Amino acid sequence: MEEKRWYKDMVFYQIWPRSFKDGDGDGMGDLWGVLEKLDYIKSLGCDGIWFSPIYPSPGADCGYDISDYMDIAPEFGGMEAFKKVLDGCHARGMKLIMDLVVNHTSDEHEWFQKSRQRIDPYTDYYIWRPAKPEGALPNNWDSNFEGKAWTWDDERQEYYLHLFAVKQPDLNMDNPLVREEVKNILRFWLDMGVDGFREDVITYISKKEGLPDDKLFPVYKGMLQYNHGPHIHEYLAEFKHDVFDHYDCFTLAEAPMVWPKQALKYIDEQKGQIDMMIQFQCQCADCFFTDYMPHKFSLRKMKRAFSSWQNKLAGKAWNMLYIENHDHPRIVSRYGSEEYWKESAKTLAASYLFQQGTPFIYQGQEIGMLNWRPENPGMYEDVQTRYQYEHTNLKKSPKARLKKLWRASRDSARTPMQWDSSENAGFTTGEPWFYVNENYKKINVAQQEGQRYSVLNFYRKAIQLRKTLPVVRYGRYKEHFKLSNKQYVYSRQMPGEKILVICSFTKRKLEVRAPRSFDLRTGRLILTNYPAQERFLQPYECRVYHWKE
Ligand code: NOJ
Numbered sequence: 220m221e222e223k224r225w226y227k228d229m230v231f232y233q234i235w236p237r238s239f240k241d242g243d244g245d246g247m248g249d250l251w252g253v254l255e256k257l258d259y260i261k262s263l264g265c266d267g268i269w270f271s272p273i274y275p276s277p278g279a280d281c282g283y284d285i286s287d288y289m290d291i292a293p294e295f296g297g298m299e300a301f302k303k304v305l306d307g308c309h310a311r312g313m314k315l316i317m318d319l320v321v322n323h324t325s326d327e328h329e330w331f332q333k334s335r336q337r338i339d340p341y342t343d344y345y346i347w348r349p350a351k352p353e354g355a356l357p358n359n360w361d362s363n364f365e366g367k368a369w370t371w372d373d374e375r376q377e378y379y380l381h382l383f384a385v386k387q388p389d390l391n392m393d394n395p396l397v398r399e400e401v402k403n404i405l406r407f408w409l410d411m412g413v414d415g416f417r418e419d420v421i422t423y424i425s426k427k428e429g430l431p432d433d434k435l436f437p438v439y440k441g442m443l444q445y446n447h448g449p450h451i452h453e454y455l456a457e458f459k460h461d462v463f464d465h466y467d468c469f470t471l472a473e474a475p476m477v478w479p480k481q482a483l484k485y486i487d488e489q490k491g492q493i494d495m496m497i498q499f500q501c502q503c504a505d506c507f508f509t510d511y512m513p514h515k516f517s518l519r520k521m522k523r524a525f526s527s528w529q530n531k532l533a534g535k536a537w538n539m540l541y542i543e544n545h546d547h548p549r550i551v552s553r554y555g556s557e558e559y560w561k562e563s564a565k566t567l568a569a570s571y572l573f574q575q576g577t578p579f580i581y582q583g584q585e586i587g588m589l590n591w592r593p594e595n596p597g598m599y600e601d602v603q604t605r606y607q608y609e610h611t612n613l614k615k616s617p618k619a620r621l622k623k624l625w626r627a628s629r630d631s632a633r634t635p636m637q638w639d640s641s642e643n644a645g646f647t648t649g650e651p652w653f654y655v656n657e658n659y660k661k662i663n664v665a666q667q668e669g670q671r672y673s674v675l676n677f678y679r680k681a682i683q684l685r686k687t688l689p690v691v692r693y694g695r696y697k698e699h700f701k702l703s704n705k706q707y708v709y710s711r712q713m714p715g716e717k718i719l720v721i722c723s724f725t726k727r728k729l730e731v732r733a734p735r736s737f738d739l740r741t742g743r744l745i746l747t748n749y750p751a752q753e754r755f756l757q758p759y760e761c762r763v764y765h766w767k768e
Contacts, residue, residue, distance in 0.1 A: 226415070226469045226494065227537060228692065229314065230682050231579045232265040235545040236273050236295055237281065238635045239582055241647035243296070248635070248646070250291070250300035257307045259664070263585060263675075264682030267314040269417050269471075271545055273301070277327050279386035280364075280602050281545075281633075283318075283419060284325035288404045305412055314414035316471070321401050322423045323387040330400075331388055335375040340396050345388050346380035346426070347372075359432045360441025364603045366610070368441060380430075382423055382445065384602045392424040392454055405462045415469040418493070422474040422485075425450040438508065446476055452484060455492035471539055473497040476508075479531035486536040495539040495577060500524035505553050510627035511607055516554055518704045518724045521570075526709075529574055529696040538576025542567055543584045548631035552590035555759065556726065560587050560662075562759035564674045565748035566722045569761040570707050572681045573691055573720050580678070582636050586667050587674040590631040591656045596621055598654060604628040639665035677748065681763075684745060688765065690716040699734045706756070710737065715768045718745075721761065728755040731762075742766050 234253060242251025250273065260268065272282035275292045282292075291301040308315045324331060333341035348357035348369070357378050360368040362385075369378040370385050380389045390397050405416070425448030433440045455472075463470060470493040472485060482496045504521035506513045532538050542550045555563030564587030572578055593599065596608045596617075604624055612620050625631065630653075637659040638645030644659035656662075667673035685691040694711030705725040711718050719737045723729050731754070733739050742764030749757050756762075 224469065224494070224537075225467075226267070226314075226577055228686070229266045229577055230264055230685070231267040231269050231316075231577065232260045232263065233269045233271070233544055233579055233581045235271045235281075235582060235633060237652060238633055238646070240636060240638070241649065241651075242300075244647065244649045245294070246647050246649035247294055247652045249294065250296035250304050253304050254300065254307055257304070257311060257313070261311050261313060263580070263679055264686060265580065266312060267316065267414070268308060269316045269579065270318060272318045272320055277325055277386065279325065279384050281600075283320050284323070284327075284384065284387045285320055286325040286327045286329075289407050302411075309412065316415040316417055316469075317408055317413050318419055319401075319405070319416040319421075320419040321390060321392075321404070322420045323381065323383060323389045326386045326388055335372050335379075337375065343391055343394050344397055346391050346430075347375065347377040348380070348430070349377055358430050358441070358444075360430075360444070361439055363439060365606045380426075382420075382441075389426075390424070393426075393450065398454060398457060402458060402462050405458065409462070409466045409468055413468075415471070415494075417471045417473065417497070419473055420475065421455070421472045421493075422447050422451060422477065424448070425454060438512075442476060447474075447481065452492060455485065459492045469494040471495045471497060475499055479528055483532070483536055486532075488536055491536065495537055497539055497541070497544075498528065500528070501542065501571075502547050506627075510547060510629075511611070511623070513623075513626055518554075518707060519702070521554060522698060522701065522707050525571070525574065525707075526696070526698040526701075529576075529698075533575070533696065538574065540571050540574055540576040540578040541581070542571050543581035543632065544579070545581065545633060546629050548627065548629075549588055549590045550584065551587050552631070554724070557589055559726065559759045560589060561674055562748050562757075563724075565677045566724065566759045566761040568674075568678055568681055569720055569746065569748075569763060570722045572678075572685055573711060573718060573763065574709070575692070575694070575696055575711070578682075578685075581632070583632070585675055585678040586637065586662055586664055588632070588634075588637060588662060589656065589658060590625060591634045591654065592625045592631075593654060596624060599624060599628060599630050600653060601628060601630045601633070604630055637663040639663050672748075672750075677746075680746060684763070688716070688718065689713070690718055694718070700732055703732075705729055706732065708732065708734075710734070717766050719764045721756070721764075723756040723758065723760045726758040728757065730754075731756055733764075737764065737766075739764060 237248045239248040240252030273295045274285045275287040276282045291298050330341050330344045334344045356369045362368040364384045381387050426445040472493045501524045505516040551564045634656045635646035640660045643651050644655045667675035690711050690713050694713040697710050699708040707722040745765045746763040749760050
């Protein structure tokens with residue numbers, strides 16, 4: 220029997236702060252802007268917010284390089300604005316979770332500055348290694364963002380490990396003092412009233428002893444030596460036991476390369492150390508492992524990923540459901556169709572919002588925002604995108620290289636939120652820090668507010684349905700017509716109630732198919748994206764039917 224916890228009834232909204240809403244006119248999104256929009260978020264039916272990092276940071280990785288864990292960056296409004304947002308959330312019955320980024324810090328963090336000078340107790344806060352003969356690096360690991368995972372530090376005369384950007388040195392979590400620091404950070408925010416944490420690449424924090432070379436893995440070398448490392452469950456259990464167990468909060472762990480069986484070691488409701496997990500399989504229906512290794516979208520692959528997590532976690536652990544976040548290009552441009560943007564945005568919503576779990580919606584997803592495609596590669600901001608451009612596919616034409624970025628860059632989904640059709644999409648009255656997608660006159664919140672059948676109002680309706688139908692919370696998931704590469708059909712069923720979700724993922728007309736035990740003539744059509752239902756499914760049509768005895 221699944222455990223009852225408040226986050227299971229919720230829908231979260233992810234804010235990537237610098238592009239959400241500028242409240243003070245300096246061109247960058249901030250917490251004053253968020254404050255203005257809390258009612259909007261609530262109006263979607265969302266009752267929680269996940270903030271991508273809002274701490275002081277030099278911004279080498281848009282805030283995922285933190286220089287002070289116990290403050291809020293002044294450009295976002297500082298602690299004053301944060302407390303107002305936190306109170307504003309709680310006053311509306313909403314929860315707020317922070318991003319906990321402790322695999323690494325910024326190189327400008329005081330700990331690193333002292334560590335490179337060997338000032339105790341910081342000397343062993345990071346992973347340092349001496350030079351090897353003939354300039355060889357300490358091992359063959361790759362950084363996830365910028366070349367090799369080691370950079371020489373002149374001051375300390377040693378290499379430091381960074382699994383991400385050069386400016387993001389990895390913490391040495393094997394050092395108990397570092398774990399105490401993490402616990403202090405957690406208590407600091409929980410005592411202030413935050414309701415939980417999304418834990419950034421937390422499965423990377425325990426590296427294999429001796430940091431051995433990676434002999435197997437062809438890309439992201441080293442991953443097998445640090446992902447799900449030897450002490451990971453022990454450290455997470457320590458955080459749970461010493462901190463989380465003393466608060467009414469929840470934890471959400473980001474886990475690259477994880478499959479349900481392994482995930483259960485973390486999130487099993489009886490034995491796990493955390494509550495939910497962000498998996499990447501659902502993001503790999505049009506690529507191998509990363510967006511930079513694209514292939515044609517395969518609906519079957521998407522369905523397999525969804526179904527595998529639904530089936531294998533059922534009754535044991537709780538799913539985190541998402542189709543977009545700040546690390547991937549926009550989903551309509553990938554799994555849907557820009558030609559049928561409105562229809563496919565809705566079908567994509569229906570394809571995941573009726574599954575079992577806690578859904579997350581990334582800013583702009585609810586209005587069907589599309590990928591941004593700049594004319595020139597110099598316009599990209601993201602550290603990973605820049606590195607990819609400068610170091611890969613060098614033999615291809617400039618146009619082909621740029622197109623690759625259009626397809627894969629995280630910046631495709633980091634343009635300012637499109638609020639209305641005024642200048643800068645209503646995001647700022649100043650000069651925006653980043654480019655606004657040119658399509659903002661066609662796709663924006665204000666326009667969709669006024670349209671009964673907009674993508675925005677579809678999201679509202681779908682969320683309202685999932686909150687009112689117990690079957691969405693409790694029902695057994697089953698996928699039908701698994702072999703189809705054009706239709707995704709799934710049902711949820713519990714005694715006395717069931718739903719059937721039918722989603723077309725093609726421009727072609729399709730015959731409507733329903734399993735025998737779901738007689739569509741007796742079901743009530745509770746949600747759809749076309750005004751009239753014909754014998755055939757229209758391009759990207761979706762239908763949700765409901766039966767109650
Ligand atoms: C995962 C985060 O989601 C991503 O945005 C960030 O760049 C890396 N972790 C490094 O912190």
